[in-house]
Amino acid sequence: MNKLSTKLNKDLGEAVAFLSPTGRRMFFPYGGILGQGAEAKSCDTNATIGMAFEEDGSPLVMKCFSENVRLSKKAFLYAGSFGDPLLRAKWREMQVEKNPSMAGVSFSNPVVTNALTHSLRVAAELFASPSDEVVVPDLYWDNYELVFTAAVGCKITSFNTFARGGFDASSMKKALLAPGEKKILILNFPNNPTGYSATIADAKKIVSAVKAAARAGKRIIVLLDDAYFGLVYEKGVHGESLFAEFAKLDKRVLAVKLDGMTKEDYVWGLRVGFISFGFKGATEIQLKALEAKAAGNVRSSISNVTSIGQALALAAFSDKSYKSEKKLKYDTLKARYDETKRVLEKHPEYARSFKPMPFNSGYFMCIKPIGVDAEELRKHLIAKYSIGTIVLSGLLRIAFSTVPKAKLAAIFADINKAVVELKK
Ligand SMILES: Cc1ncc(COP(=O)(O)O)c(C=O)c1O
Incomplete structure (x- = not known):
């Protein structure tokens, strides 16, 4: 049994007898991505979330979605359990x-x-x-x-x-x-x-x-x-x-x-x-x-x-602009990916502080801190540098999907500084 479900079952006391085997196994993952994300909420740079934001910090959303919210009355009928056939x-x-x-x-x-x-x-x-x-x-x-x-x-x-x-x-x-x-x-x-x-x-x-x-x-x-x-x-x-x-x-x-x-x-x-x-x-x-x-x-x-x-x-x-808008959003994320690669190549000295895991796609990249504990580093980054990241399996996950391109170089510089400080 997971320790979070054990804790909830203990809190329930005798009432745990009401639960099914599935109910007993169930828990809310407060400590994982969600919990760490909540700790980073007020950081100046929040690289925890699996969403994407524009360079100005507003949600990265395509107009063909946000401007099509005026829908016909049909959109209020049941769609059926298989979903809308169209x-x-x-x-x-x-x-x-x-x-x-x-x-x-x-x-x-x-x-x-x-x-x-x-x-x-x-x-x-x-x-x-x-x-x-x-x-x-x-x-x-x-x-x-x-x-x-x-x-x-x-x-x-x-x-x-x-x-x-x-x-x-x-x-x-x-x-x-x-x-x-x-x-x-x-x-x-x-x-x-x-x-x-x-x-x-x-x-x-x-x-x-x-x-x-x-x-x-x-x-x-x-x-x-x-x-x-x-x-x-x-x-x-x-x-x-x-x-x-x-x-x-x-x-x-x-x-x-x-x-x-x-x-x-x-x-x-x-x-x-x-x-x-x-x-x-x-x-x-x-x-x-x-x-x-x-x-x-x-x-x-x-x-x-x-x-x-x-x-x-x-x-x-x-919408006729769907494909072109989607390409623009892709370009925004690709530019951040390219910038991350550029920064890491330009700073071979960071290799003494952390090792980037292989990455080539998506919203995220991970680094493996060298000589310091990833959780300690995550906490230090929040406290001293106001940077929010996620720790998973001893790695630090950085969501470049949420970070403006101009801030990426500073994030890696700060991570490097933080590792050096923790090693002292
Ligand atoms: C790998 C992966 N699969 C699935 C999901 C869930 O996506 P959805 O919000 O569509 O449920 C996520 C969300 O973070 C994810 O990272």
């Missing part, structure tokens, strides 16, 4: 356009969810039971624990994320081949917290590792958390979702695509996402059955997803 068709078409590898692959229509966390939860409830093992790289988004461990009762097994500057696909293969017939593998590129996406070479190794495990008799459900899709900043990175690779790989492999507008379209509070399915040899009837299972799960929990959010998404996707 939005589902549009999202499917957009996925194939953005991922040419999906053309010709048989996969379901996306079912609408209340954004990606909900897609994960739907997937967890459809495919995972307490005896199943969830396999993730050891640098992963901490909410996977709440969904798979607390809500569903699975065991999470992690493998080493990086080897020789790239993704450690052989560690992943070992974890998949470990005892147990069924494995649920979560892959998240661009990744939270590292900001790493598989390169083309990594992607080949990842796919062949899953293939080898399937051939060895494992049944593998690959959950592709594509939250930060499209935010890739380097050549040689596998820019497409790996969904199509897995959807045509082996009949023992089920590919589940979890995606949505939250991060890639900069609408964190909109709460519209999707879940789609594919596996080798899947028939239309089988895919429809999986859609119905997902929609049934939606109906049993939230009934249906905000119709207003879905109508707004459709309006934005039909």
Whole structure:
């Protein structure tokens, strides 16, 4: 039992007897990203949050969303548990356009969810039971624990994320081949917290590792958390979702695509996402059955997803400025990524204070402090430099998505100073 759930159960005293096994496992992650984010709220530089802000500090939002909020009365009707059919068709078409590898692959229509966390939860409830093992790289988004461990009762097994500057696909293969017939593998590129996406070479190794495990008799459900899709900043990175690779790989492999507008379209509070399915040899009837299972799960929990959010998404996707606005927002984040790389290259002396983890995409990058404790450094950065960061697995995560380009050089200089001070 997690120590936070144990504490809540203790607080409940005799009333704990009212709780189900799931209720007993449940906790609120006060100490993780959310707790650390709250501590950094009043910092001059808050690099904790998984959102994005403009150079002037205002929310980075596209006009095709913010100026389309005048919707027709239809946006107040129920959208249905599968989601708005027009939005589902549009999202499917957009996925194939953005991922040419999906053309010709048989996969379901996306079912609408209340954004990606909900897609994960739907997937967890459809495919995972307490005896199943969830396999993730050891640098992963901490909410996977709440969904798979607390809500569903699975065991999470992690493998080493990086080897020789790239993704450690052989560690992943070992974890998949470990005892147990069924494995649920979560892959998240661009990744939270590292900001790493598989390169083309990594992607080949990842796919062949899953293939080898399937051939060895494992049944593998690959959950592709594509939250930060499209935010890739380097050549040689596998820019497409790996969904199509897995959807045509082996009949023992089920590919589940979890995606949505939250991060890639900069609408964190909109709460519209999707879940789609594919596996080798899947028939239309089988895919429809999986859609119905997902929609049934939606109906049993939230009934249906905000119709207003879905109508707004459709309006934005039909807006002629959608693509050009999205490109401008991408450019803002790419400029910060480039600046981060430039600063680190210009200051080789920082290598005595911290080591940047591999990063090439997304909202974040991580550093490993050298000779000082990451949590101590995080606290010191808040107290002395008014800089908010997040600590995860001994690393410091910096969300460049929230920091104006002009401030990035100063942040790394201050981190370097802070490490030097703590070492004294
Ligand atoms: C990797 C990853 N997946 C999913 C999510 C959840 O996104 P949503 O807000 O759409 O539930 C996040 C949010 O931080 C994330 O970092």
